[in-house]
Amino acid sequence: MSQSHVAPRAGDPEITPALIKEHGITPAEYERVVAMLGRTPTFTEVGIVSALWSEHCSYKHSRPLLRTLPTEAPWVLQGPGENAGVIAVKDGIAVAFKVESHNHPSAVEPYQGAATGVGGILRDVFTMGARPIALLNSLRFGPLSSPRVRYLFSGVVKGIGDYGNCVGVPTVGGEVVFDPSYEGNPLVNAMCVGVLREEELIRAVAEGVGNPIIAVGARTGRDGIHGASFASEDLSEENEAKRPRVQVGDPFTEKLLLEASLELIRSGHIVAIQDMGAAGLTSSSAEMAARGDVGVTIDTTKVPVREEGMTPYEILLSESQERMLVVAHKGREEQVREILARWDLEAAVIGEVIAEPVYRVTEGDRVVAEFPGTRLVTDCPVYTIEAKESTALAEARARDPHAVAPHEEEADPIWTLERLLSSPTIASKAWVWRQYDSMVRTSTIVGPGSDAAVIRLRGTDAGVALSIDGNGRYVALDPRVGGRIAVCEAARNVACSGARPRAITNNLNFGNPTRPEVYYQLANAVAGMGEACRTLETPVTGGNVSLYNENPQGAIHPTPTIGMVGVLDSLDHVTPSAFQVEGDAIVLLGDNTAELGASEYLLRLHGLAIGAPPACDPAAERRLIDALLEAIGHGLVRSAHDCSDGGLAVALAESAMMHRDRTMGFQVDLTDWADLPLRALLFGEAQGRVVISTPTPDALLEVAARIGVPARVIGRVTSAAEGVEFVIGAVSARSAIEPLAKAFHDTIPGIMDGGAPAEHAVATSHAPTTD
Amino acid sequence: MTRFRVAIHIVPRRGILDPQGKAVADALHTLGFASVGDVRVGRHLVLDTDAESAEAARDAVRRMCEQLLANPVTEDFHIATVEPA
């Protein structure tokens, strides 16, 4: 067939510059399309291009940067480019994992936005042939004083919980940060981890001429049309109005889809399977075809729809949830249908793999879209923007944090500590994770509330440790260092629980990349992440890019979040973060410094995001991890908790009262560092430090000395009744546990359950339609 | 001031997926109610409020719906009745 048979469809809008612009296609990109096709595109084709060439699907501003990240290691079975990355663990068992963002949908409809984010990442993992075993989430919101923020926060948490709980995958960890920079543009990143046997790994590569393409699962409605390009635009008031129809999640159908998909994969009847995620049918079919370098044809009239009168354009771009695209072996259609029917799911053959090198869409007999070869995917433009640091941020970094005058009350470090413990970013997130089923599947050895979660892998004595971390303020003030820290902190968390960090997935949440200041952040953060990943030998196996996180108030902090997977060869090495036994020595691995810049202390106590973030040396972090793991392997470590937000004092306090019903006390003497500024010593966020409790400090110090990690005994664990005590030369500060524990545990419940309602209406003007 | 009793219906907006409605329809079919078609499941609120007039009560309730009771993105609300309590 020639291309000339593609003709405009009656009733479709005319192709005008305005329409092209509305689809987010630049004039240069439009020319590229016309050149590729040798003619004017049809409306359906414009829709397809706008979806596939959106940032969300094409990574056009980030691909060259992402290519610089390390992706290989002997244990990596699947690197970037598939639905999820996969690493080998032990005895033929592997884990698949990936993180994905649902920032823009969650800003509009927090409950459904977050729920469907969880649904999507679950599908990414089970389409690799892996059974999901754990979910994590990384969340960013504005300050909780705003009713709209409380609405977003409670809706997002409920959405994540309801979806994962219903599907039966435990949510075992995450992080929540509150910072003015995310007001109006919350970040919702969800990570999923699944387990498979190595031989069960399946890839989303279409192949085999004549093989049928089958749509599976929920019917297609008009949900979220243009979700993908919507996620690639600033959230302005204008597009608040042209807001797409919200996708609604149905976790019940997802659970059926999960079971049916795993059964299908294991049945041998299918060649490939992929989630219909962002840009739905279009992106799943085009990407599967491109990976296999084959042609495909799809007939939109065969797609089961939920609503009448849907056009090919709508069917192709719909983002209805809980749908999959499957390529089956020819002649096995019935067997496929039978498996799905057992799970009450529909399947419809909607197309096939063809020899002709084209991506073709028909509406019955009529061709409504046709692209040559796989050029739709491979010809997507790539942009490299000039990078230039924002002068405002460079100036903020240059400011001296030690010049900030302390409040009078800070003379008592306990006062400051209490303020920090009640900062919602530091305070216990139990209010959040109690709403998540963290125990279903009865494999959660360490659930939320610790440095990293630990999940056992049935049939082995091994486990995986999981953590998700990021600090946007560090990245804003120094993207390179911030990128390094994000990876190193995630690795440290995993190591504290007794696991060897093995690989990462990452989510790059940034502003508008066409602005040189944002591109500078993106480029440097990725460079910093790459440096840390290379040194720690934790390659990147996948991830997600979410750009255009801006709103009329400004851009968000550039926020890469790192999902780290570590491996424990034996569950005997699982290490808690909380102090366990009275009388144990407290050892600090790593060293204290005078650094105070970019700290939670400056933000919480002084409202400032200034100064240089703490230095981060990945080689030193690697030594720290090696020493920690060796000590844990020798049974020398009773608990380990890393120093992050709030510094050493907060890490000690958390170790003592992380569990409300099992608090302990401590006495520490930091006189060795008496010459450091007091607030830097206690609240500065110097990297590479871990607080350990141990019955055998000498043996621990010996391991540290051998590996070249600074280590010192700084005190001992006491009973809760003895409270906490800091001695620093002439300074001594004490407190009972209760006021500190109250600050830590009661802050978020106090705000969220304290009676001030969470309102949705603040940002929306809405008239009743049926009143 | 008079006390009014107001009934409000809040239903998922047409075109928005209503998995609950679908599950209920399927269950009714299984129970033998074959002629049941579409089912939508929403919320039914009854509230008492004091106001100068029925119109004032209706206005207040409309604002309550906009600010809190109905989700502006996914739901439509309808003030069904306003009657002296």
Added chain:
Amino acid sequence: MTRFRVAIHIVPRRGILDPQGKAVADALHTLGFASVGDVRVGRHLVLDTDAESAEAARDAVRRMCEQLLANPVTEDFHIATVEPA
């Protein structure tokens, strides 16, 4: 056969704690709607069904409520409207 659209209210039985109603009332007070009194939250179902007559439709829906839609232990149901769809 005619297609009817039937609206059903299912409400928690009086005397049964309705925490949702209480939470809504509290939130409305905090938002400044001080004159709101009691609030009850129930379900509002709209379903389409074919029947010979409105009476037959109502009868069928009553059976649906008794068998499935309402929990006889805790809920009361009320068939609010039966109208040709």
Added chain:
Amino acid sequence: MRVGIIRFPGSNCDEDAYHAVVDHLGAEAVFCWHKDHDLQGADLVILPGGFSYGDYLRPGAIARFSPIMQEVVAHAQRGGPVLAICNGFQIACEAGLLPGALLRNAHLRFICEQVHLRVESIATRFTSRYHIGQVVRIPVAHGDGRYTADADTLERLEGEGQVVFRYVDAGGHVTEAANPNASQRNIAGIVNAAGNVLGMMPHPERAVDVRIGSADGLPLLHSLADSLLAEVGA
């Protein structure tokens, strides 16, 4: 002893029940599909936790009409033991195997955490291995666990010793704070009048190994095994 674990669409604690029975009790277990009418010769039936039919409408309301439930009801009527956990408890109430209903938690949120339970009766085939008044730690994970029944039913349950587990604090005291969902009289688990159907919101199958938080659910499984063995012996 053969355990039949019912699998509804949306069940998600079925595998956990299987592992508890097979790995920790050492008994045999089979899955019974909701569309079938076959309990596969099970001596004990477990209605597992999860979200059958997505919890749409009301938890348990739709699952109750699954074909397999006719067999479960018949098994119960023959005096066969049924252990109904969490969503299983909700289904059992909807199906009339147990009195009362489980309503939305009073704080309106899902809650997952270890709770303390006091064993109120050991004169059941489910609890003979505990001692009376024993305080055990078993996790809950539910959004709709508020046990509610009319006053007469509650009196009867109390009077006949059918209240088996109550939410208590670590010291064994019945307090409001220890009640995770505002269940009436802190009721966490009940048996039917005949004593062969136990419904409970907490998850004993998640409390079978100290490494996952607690092994306090094991005596329940062992009690059941004892009672079945005694029947065979008799």
